[in-house]
Amino acid sequence: xxxxxxxxxxxxxxxxxxxxxTSCMLCARECPDWCIYIDSHKExxxxxxxGGRPRTVNVLDRFAIDYSLCMYCGICVEVCPYDALFWSPxxxxxxxxxxxxxxxxxxxxxxLPSVPDSDA
Ligand code: SF4
Ligand code: SF4
Numbered sequence: 001x002x003x004x005x006x007x008x009x010x011x012x013x014x015x016x017x018x019x020x021x022t023s024c025m026l027c028a029r030e031c032p033d034w035c036i037y038i039d040s041h042k043e044x045x046x047x048x049x050x051g052g053r054p055r056t057v058n059v060l061d062r063f064a065i066d067y068s069l070c071m072y073c074g075i076c077v078e079v080c081p082y083d084a085l086f087w088s089p090x091x092x093x094x095x096x097x098x099x100x101x102x103x104x105x106x107x108x109x110x111x112l113p114s115v116p117d118s119d120a
Contacts, residue, residue, distance in 0.1 A: 011072045012091035015115050016063055016108035020084035023058035027076035027085060035069035036076060037062060037102075065108065067093065068101040086115040 006012070023040035039062035045055045077085045088111040095101050 006089050006091065009087065009116060010089040010091070011074065011087050012089045012114075013067070013087075013093060013103070013111050014065055014070075014077060014108065015086045015088045015111035016105060017084045017086070017112065018060060018063065018105055018109055020082045021060050021063060022082055022084075023060050024081070026079050026081065030075050030079045032073060032075065033066075033069040033071060035066040037064040037066070060105070063105045063108065064102050066102040068098045086112070088112070088114045089116075090114050 023038055025038060028034075028036040028038050038060070040058045040060050042056050043059050045057070047054050074087070077087060090111050093101075093103070
């Protein structure tokens with residue numbers, strides 16, 4: 001269901017821009033409910049030039065939010081330094097079991113098109 005029948009800046013769900021996420025863990029550490037789950041690993045790329053240094057980056061393996069615990073405080077959206085989290089007005093994500101309320105990276109990404117243009 002579209003969130004078109006609620007005000008555009010409503011706090012429905014949190015959408016993730018996975019490409020912007022550096023796995024810095026700031027959102028997970030600041031979340032008062034500990035309901036953001038992040039897994040990542042480090043990858044090293046060789047130096048690009050002679051005498052240069054290899055570069056190490058975090059690669060995101062998992063990003064999930066447990067909406068059975070989330071209290072929609074917005075702290076994660078506010079603290080993300082890399083513009084990876086945005087409020088979507090989508091609200092229809094009912095599930096038949098509590099475990100299904102943990103939304104994984106792909107689902108969080110699918111809510112991006114509903115983020116108001118002024119926020120994304
Ligand atoms: S909105 Fe608040 S409770 Fe929900 S995931 Fe973000 S920081 Fe955690
Ligand atoms: S604060 Fe932003 S960049 Fe850091 S792990 Fe969370 S979503 Fe990713």
